Amino acid sequence: MNVDNYPHNLKILSWAEEDRPREKLMLKGKSALSDAELIGILIGSGTISMSAVDLAKLILNNVDNNLNELAKLSLQDLKKFKGIGEAKAISIMSALELGRRRRESEGPKKIRITSSNDVYDLMAPHLLDLMHEEFWVILLNRANTVIKKVQVSAGGVAGTVADPKIIFKIALENLSSGIILVHNHPSGNLMPSQADKDITRRMKEAGKLLEIPVLDHVIFADKSCFSFADEGIL
Known part of the structure; x- marks a missing residue:
């Protein structure tokens, strides 16, 4: 998908306050946000033609909305998206790496005694x-x-x-x-x-x-x- 052909979207600041990702997280909790909204918060800002959330949607669309596939993208892969520079790519990679480490550090499965x-x-x-x-x-x-x-x-x-x-x-x-x-x-x-x-x-x-x-x-x-x-x- 060509980023330049992506339809024009209003900037996040023009959205209703309860629909802005950061405000939505504070009002409704982190579980209320979509993957794109969470990544949008990491990105922080979009481009002239699209918001950070729409840019996140574009990135997710390119990996079939699969976070595991997103985690496989390299720094250079992420920087191919218009609006994603080195700092934003590093933020995305760091967040996904933290998620991976959290899974690894989870304690053993709880044991239920039945006999x-x-x-x-x-x-x-x-x-x-x-x-x-x-x-x-x-x-x-x-x-x-x-x-x-x-x-x-x-x-x-x-x-x-x-x-x-x-x-x-x-x-x-x-x-x-x-x-x-x-x-x-x-x-x-x-x-x-x-x-x-x-x-x-x-x-x-x-x-x-x-x-x-x-x-x-x-x-x-x-x-x-x-x-x-x-x-x-x-």
């Missing part, structure tokens, strides 16, 4: 092959999505300490809607001890008072796990 198997898979990197006991708590939101997992204590071969005050302090600080208790048995014996049953009962009672229910207590061994919830003894 004791999910708990086993989540905790395996931490508890597999350990020769001592550790006690962990998994903090969940209302959708049973993991907020974080926290090691509460580590002990010897025969046991470890789980203090309800510490566990629910962590849960309250992280605004948890529910928790799952997890500890491992290095011996491989999955059956809960009397101490395991007692701590589960105390945790459950404390959770009721604080409205942070204990959804499960999972005993972890190298090849499988025991779930209080699955066994109906929570």
Whole structure:
């Protein structure tokens, strides 16, 4: 498409204020702007015959309105458009590079717990092959999505300490809607001890008072796990 043959458009300053990209962003938020309007803000000014937004539309049209294709254009490619000098081309390239880096820096996908198997898979990197006991708590939101997992204590071969005050302090600080208790048995014996049953009962009672229910207590061994919830003894 030849820029010189592009139809005449009014300059942005002659538009209604709520339609100008910068003003529109301030009034309606960034999500209200089109790709062309956002690029128009980066460009800042257009040419005699077209506004910055129309110039942005022209550029997008040349890449089939595909931002991924736009990101592939070089500095020289962008400078071929009349009205795009080196500074404007660099602004466009910098914004697209920031978007790429943001995608790369996004954290891991949130994990939702739907079964004791999910708990086993989540905790395996931490508890597999350990020769001592550790006690962990998994903090969940209302959708049973993991907020974080926290090691509460580590002990010897025969046991470890789980203090309800510490566990629910962590849960309250992280605004948890529910928790799952997890500890491992290095011996491989999955059956809960009397101490395991007692701590589960105390945790459950404390959770009721604080409205942070204990959804499960999972005993972890190298090849499988025991779930209080699955066994109906929570």
